[in-house]
Amino acid sequence: MTSPRTNLERLFAPTSLAVVGASASPAKAGYQAMSALESFAGEVFAINPKAEAVLGRQAFPSLRALPRPVDLVLFAVPAASCVAAVREAIDTGCGSGLIVSGGFSESGPEGVEMEAELGRLCRQAGFRLLGPNTAGFLNTELSLTASFLPSAGLVPAGHVAVVAQSAGINLTVSFLLAKLGYGVSCAVGLGNAVDVGAADVLEFVANQPQTRAIALHLEGIRDGRRLYETLLRVTRKKPVVAFTVGKSDIGEFAHSHTGNLIGSYTLRQSALEQAGAVLVDSTEELAMAAAALSLRRLPAKLDPGIGVVTAQAGAGLAILDLLKSKGISVPAVTRATEQRIARLLPPMTYQKNPVDTGRPGPHFAEVVAALAEDDNIDAVITYALSEPAALRPAESLPAVQRAVAKPILFGTVGPREEVEATAAALTAEGFFVARSPEELARAACALARDAALRARVSRTPAHHAELLALHVPELPDEDSAKQLLASLGIAVPRRVVCSSRGAAHEALRHLQLPVVAKILAAEIAHKTEVGGVCLNIRDGAALDDALVRLDAIHVGAAPRRYLIEEMAPSGLELIVSATRDGSFGPTVMVGLGGIHAEVLRDTATRLAPLSLSSAHEMLEELRAFPLLNGWRGGPKLDHDAVARCILGLANLLCQEPIVQELEINPLRVYPSGVLALDALLIVKRDDST
Helix, strand or coil, X not given: CCCHHHHHHHHHCCCEEEEECCCCXXXXXXXXXXXXXXXXXXXXXXXXXXXXXXXXXXXXXXXXXXXXXXXXXEECCCHHHHHHHHHHHHHCCCCEEEECCCCXXXXXXXXXXXHHHHHHHHHHHCCEEECCCCCEEEEHHHCEEEECCHHHHHCCEEEXXXXXXXXXXXXXXXXXXXXXXXXXXXXXXXXXXXXXXHHHHHHHHHCCCCCCEEEEEECCCCCHHHHHHHHHHHHHHCCEEEEECCCCCCCCCCCCCXXXXXXXXXXXXXXHHHCCXXXXXXXXXXXXXXXXXXXXXXXXXXXXXXXXXXXXXXXXXXXXXXXXXXXXXXXXCCHHHHHHHHCCCCCCCEECCCEECCCXXXXXXXXXXXXXXXXXXXXXXXXXXXXXXXXXXXXXXXXXXXXXXXXXXXXXXXXHHHHHHHHHHHHHCCCCEECCHHHHHHHHHHHHHHHHHHHHHCCCCCCCXXXXXXXXXXXXXXXXXXXXXXXXXXXXXXXXXXXXXXXXXXXXXXXXXXXXXXXXXXXCCCHHHHCCEEEEECCHHHHHHHHHHHHCCCCCCCCCCEEEEECCCCCEEEEEEEEXXXXXXXEEEEEECHHHHHHHCCEEEEECCCCHHHHHHHHHHCCCHHHHECHHHCCECCHHHHHHHHHHHHHHHHHCCCEEEEEEEEEEECCCCEEECCEEEEECCCCCC
């Protein structure tokens, strides 16, 4: 039996294949699949027990009747026949398969069971299966269209690999790339992904010499941690642009409201970006960004600088606004560069960065060169309306790009014939050519984000920091959760656990006033929701009133207990939590906390392990970050203490599999230090299933 890795090569780069369900009827998928294979130079066998030939190729009654096993089998038969057909392919030594049929897990319980059986067969045999419910894939290097859509073979060869969960999106992005003047190296629709998933295909295309950039589309992710770890490796070698859907779906809630705050879409986006993938919001932007990155990739740099040259001020303002809104740096150039540009342009033009040439004149290309040669600039984008009498960019800009060895992106609009001729000539020279100011700016954003993310990925730790031996309680309450926090070095208020009213009054005499009285019960996750927190207690009478209110709360059969705790000084309140996600594993989140947490949803998320610098970046992502940074004369709060708290919770979940979630809400932040005012710990007990 060949290995799963070898069989993955046999799937996407076969030398021989067979179509089970090959047909001479144009209405059937088996006919379309055979038609699509006309340009493939390898062996193609038709499997049809009722025909002697299909589309000029000899037909065989079964896979067993073939003269030798094939690398790839295309199954164009109904869902109910697929399990037996795949079993026959495995028994006869075939390496891989592709099921175009629907009617599996998307159709109901019977389809779920058939799909599960396909998965079991593949795992046992090392057989690699694409689909079911997929339109197939393209490998343009082999002129292979393994699909029931022959028109997919019209997509030209190129350097972008498309990996899409949806077969329709796979071909949509492929045709969009063709429309832009680019092609694909490989384009794969995953379908239901019973065996071959996104991580498998990413590994394959990352090792294709002809692939220079990858366009990734996802809907849902079954094994998020594996995909994340695969992307960490892949993005170090080749740029990945990702488009995901599901903004309105936050998935299943976790046991606490942290699950509400870390929705599945948010977590998916955070994980992809943390792994180095450039995120986009549409199929058009996916194709455009992947095309731009297939031409040139900037060196890894946390804050790359973009230079802008425009022949029209209005377009330049639109470009600058979009770049700034995305956090892309448009840095000042050196004094020497300003002086050089001033010698090339007439007075009254804007001669810094961006540069407005005031119409494309004879020195336009020299201005671009001056900006590109500035040490503060990593790439230049330039825009000019099509005016062949004033500017012929295909004649002047290629020499500039060769001289400076930095990406130069060009955008133009005008009469179709003029624009298409310019675009074709520049594309042949390795330029990305945009058809609008916004498209030009978004392409530059993709280059800059890829460089910045790659610099961040290089700092991602492979393993979490080992913590000291910790005691994780099996039936945690707020007090034991705070003991765990203290062992992580996170400050908590002074407090006393009391099992009677007398003990509560004794605690009042030893704690600094005022205090807060809380109901203490493992089964009450959010005490404020049941009236289980009484604030600002300064004397015995106020404590008695508080205990009466707490005694009215039902706490089950466990003995009634109270937590008497010193009240903390006022400060900014954050929420920090670590959660074990079913797909992505240990994750951490920070956001504006207290009563505003679920309303404002101002959060940042990462997968663990992570570095201290990544924890600081999470804080900087928050809309509330200015409040931490001395907003309007306020005190600058202790960023580092919050970052260390995030890191501590992340490392805890990586080290202690029993911990499912640990939430601090609120974490009060001061100019020096933090204080965890409330803590919720959820563990997986021995009797959990």
